[in-house]
Amino acid sequence: MILASAPTATSPSAFWYLPIDAAAHGPALDHHLLLNLWIALALLTLAHLILFTGLILRLRSEPTHIGRIEYLPLAIITTLFIALAVRAESLWAANRYTGPSRTALQIEVTGVQFAWYFRYPGPDATFGVTRPQLVSAAEANPLGIDPADPHSIDDRVTSxxxxxxxxxxxxxxxxxxxxxxxxxxxxxxxQNAIPGQTVHLHFTATTPGTYALLCTQLCGLGHFRMNATVQVVPWGDYIGWLASQPTEAHQ
Ligand SMILES: [Cu+2]
Known part of the structure; x- marks a missing residue:
């Protein structure tokens, strides 16, 4: 499935309190966030108006039984929240996890206490096999790539x-x-990186720039330093940078 929204050259965030939008799916998520905030503000105001009205009426007269009318706002709010959740699900999960196009660029991201490693599969577009017993950061093989697998020869691992x-x-x-x-x-x-699971996320970055990649799970004593740099660059610069990185065959 092709992403619905067309990438734009520059897309600063629609809202001053959010970081800039550097991905094609960003603006839709930001608008949904704003919609949620406006609805929450409206409900808060309405609830307090009802509360004060009830308080004043009660001070003036004997308490009256409201009865079934209480179910009406309850039903409206329940329906509203379900609708918001369904929309959020379609904006996020339906587009991020399933259906990348066949031409999508493959990049593997591995979280290790306390670093991120990125692997590019090279011209064969296939990642080499990894084996846990070969993992050795000291021997420049932090992912345990098997050198005997022909697919691993052109793989590039970067920080x-x-x-x-x-x-x-x-x-x-x-x-x-x-x-x-x-x-x-x-x-x-x-998205969490979970041991034993392979999670696919697909997206299109639109705005060139340098951004931070952070670890958001308290993963150990070195968690604070588990970050990395993300650079979104024009295609030509990307090809040039990739070619300058050593392959597994020339480590
Ligand atoms: Cu971490």
């Missing part, structure tokens, strides 16, 4: 996430040890 602008990305998210939380506020992405 910075560089993304081409206006190109769909299919992130494969993994964890080697505990639950880590991948969060890139400007790309409106937040």
């Amino acid at each position: 910075k996430l560089v993304l081409p602008a206006n190109r769909e990305i299919d992130l494969t998210l993994r964890s080697q040890d505990v639950i880590h939380g991948l969060s890139i506020p400007e790309l409106r992405l937040k």
